[in-house]
Amino acid sequence: MAGKDVMIGCAAGFARDRKDSAPALIAALAEHDGPRFLVYEMLAERTLANAQNERRRTPEAGYIATFEPMLRPYLKACVAVGVRVIGNFGAANPRAAARLVAQWAAEDGLDGLRIACVEGDDLLGRVDAATLAATETGTPILASHPEVLSVNVYLGAGPIAAALDQGADVVITGRIADPALALGPLIHAFGWADDDWDRLAAGVLAGHLLECGPQVTGGYFADPGVKDVPGMESLGYPLVRVAPNGSFELTKPAGTGGLVDLRSVKEQILYEIHDPAAYVTPDVVLDMTDVELAQIGPNRVRVAKARGKPRPDQLKATVCIDGGLLAEAGISYAGINAEARARLAVQTIRDRMARLAPGLLLRADIVGLVSVFGDTAGEALAGRHAVDPSPDLRVMFAAEVATAEAGRLLLEEVEALYVAGPAGGGGVRGSLTPRLKNTACLLPRSLAEPKVSLIGAEV
Amino acid sequence: MSPFASVSLYELAHSRSGDKGNRSNLSVIARRPEFYPLLARLLTVERVEKHFAHRRPTAVMRYDLPKLAAFNFVLDDLLEGGVNASLGLDGHGKTLSFHLLGLRLELDAEAQAVLAAVAAPSPVSPVPEDLSA
Structure with a gap:
């Protein structure tokens, strides 16, 4: 063989x-x-x-x-x-x-x-926070986040x-x-x-x-x-x-x-x-x-x-820490003067969030080609059906927040654009997604003790 | 003026992006082996750094792979925190390979000659080597 x-x-x-x-x-x-x-x-x-x-x-x-x-x-x-x-x-x-x-x-x-x-591979609890912080590679985050969720060596x-x-x-x-x-x-x-x-x-x-x-x-x-x-x-x-x-x-x-x-x-x-x-x-x-x-x-x-x-001589370990929440929300504007209305929505949210949550790091993107003016069969996207040549834009907001309450603040404000924002906005979506951050450390090989176990069908 | 005074990188190469944390790697693979020396001369670290200046990379490295007619560009801190921390839709930077391919290269006379030779019908090998599968 x-x-x-x-x-x-x-x-x-x-x-x-x-x-x-x-x-x-x-x-x-x-x-x-x-x-x-x-x-x-x-x-x-x-x-x-x-x-x-x-x-x-x-x-x-x-x-x-x-x-x-x-x-x-x-x-x-x-x-x-x-x-x-x-x-x-x-x-x-x-x-x-x-x-x-x-x-x-x-x-x-x-x-x-x-x-x-x-x-x-699981070394959680077997390596102290100081060791992890001292062996971290790349931009350090562990010194300020000693509470790790997982430590696994490759x-x-x-x-x-x-x-x-x-x-x-x-x-x-x-x-x-x-x-x-x-x-x-x-x-x-x-x-x-x-x-x-x-x-x-x-x-x-x-x-x-x-x-x-x-x-x-x-x-x-x-x-x-x-x-x-x-x-x-x-x-x-x-x-x-x-x-x-x-x-x-x-x-x-x-x-x-x-x-x-x-x-x-x-x-x-x-x-x-x-x-x-x-x-x-x-x-x-x-x-x-x-x-x-x-x-x-x-x-x-x-x-x-x-x-x-x-x-x-060293093994790479992947280390995860709590990364707060990602708050995302979007709204669409289409047709005549859509870009101006979308830009006004961005500015309106920026101004309101600056008052409600000073210092919040907020990103706004405007995405668009054909979406809300399109059709399920894809005729508009394929160019077989003419749609208004004005752009079809989507405004996306995202912020990193520590609590769900803080995240909802942004989502509720974006949804309120239905009544309190520019004309003709539709298709609001929003979500709060828990997230993790990870980094890497180089640890002595001797720390890892791989073990192989056979588990038979008799279990 | 030559039709080849300047071309987008897309005309000469293909690319795929990968990520490790806040670091992005972008392969640049010559569509034809004869484009490799041309790219080695024109697609400098400085040129790529300038193309991505809005994302503020802290370091840009180019690794050359002549046997593969390819390059590997590594851009540190390009991903605004990476997939776990970026506020953008594409935290992996997966779409960035196509941003790189949009880079326009001003061609010198030598490079223009290479492109002109490729554009002319060749009696020997009308099919690019890589497509012969």
Whole structure:
């Protein structure tokens, strides 16, 4: 088995990703002669802090609930063709997510399914406020906000590889470096040494290209007339086929929409990158400056020559603090002199809020092309139906407030433009959204104690 | 006057933006490999900094990737606090790649010659390399 290529598909690139990507990936993986895996990347920084809050309220909560429609209907097919699943949807409670999967296994006739969870990323309460403030990177906010809601270190690929070594069919993690979801199975399948920097770097690059799902297969790419993407409705999600030396091909399932070409791969290689010579992960520092791409067939790109440098001594931690509330409200003006009325609305709200809430930082935008004058079928937007050539504008307000009461002040004032503002305003909307802020710290590796537990179907 | 005296960056490259906190990264990927040296000369850090001056970046860095015919621009403190703190609709700065592509480049004679050669029908390779899939 050691000489065979490994194939990995990615069925989700964020927590609210589309739900029906898995069947085409599983069908493609079933055709592959060699180890095969399906990964789910669902954990953004704020998603994790929200999950921590949920777990505090309900001890069995704290995982990403949307993983059920993304995984459960397809789990039987995975087992049938030997596809092993790895996901970070465990969020703040990987153990509870593992117990839930065990329960599905029992209910869905998947006896003997081996489920592992990876814990040890949660350091809340284990690092004091002074240490966090002293190790913060970027613009500091922790010195003035010592009450942190969550502290999670990015774990590496080691615990995932260990769980697979122990026979797990499903591996559920919390905070883990996103590319580790792919690097873990590669270490498991190929037995790469933990100082085989170039191969580890290749695995990280494969994971980096997979981790945002369809962003590498034609999603978030289309620009009509310049970068056209066929079959947007049925975008295929990505697959990599990795050789034992670390070079890999990136593709997508046959019969799906989207595209894989040099342009789509280049856009994703540089996505959320700082220095391309030093992409820091817990397992290796990836240097992508010598990477070579080649289109070797329709929707097939070969990626080679990733280089690696030794892993860092410190691990990045993501830390969340309370961020108050975001108050937003909008109103539309259209037709003759709309711009003047919209501008008058902005000034009216600015003046009133200056009196009611002195010092409030208030933003006003005026958005518009065709909206309230348009129609549900899109005739006006398509230009098949003439509308008044005057602009159709939307005024948006936003403020950061400490309490809901302060936020409602703004929302009520904007709504009152119906009776106390300029002529002809309509379509008021407003919302108060709780928000979190996050920052990062560099902590000693020794603080993290990753733990792998197998949770059998007998639970 | 040459039709290529100035062009928008959009004519020469495509771009995607990403965010990490209050830092934005904007890839610039040459539509054709022959545009890469031209962009390396004309699309300077100073030029990009000026284009985003209204967002007050505190630092602008350019990383060159000749093998990919691409650049990575990193702009610190561009996102008015980032997705968790910005009061704007697009706290991630996801739309900013298209703001960058609107940047107009004044072309020197050498750059104009490159564009003129590309615009002329080529008997060898009528399809851009990247589109050959």
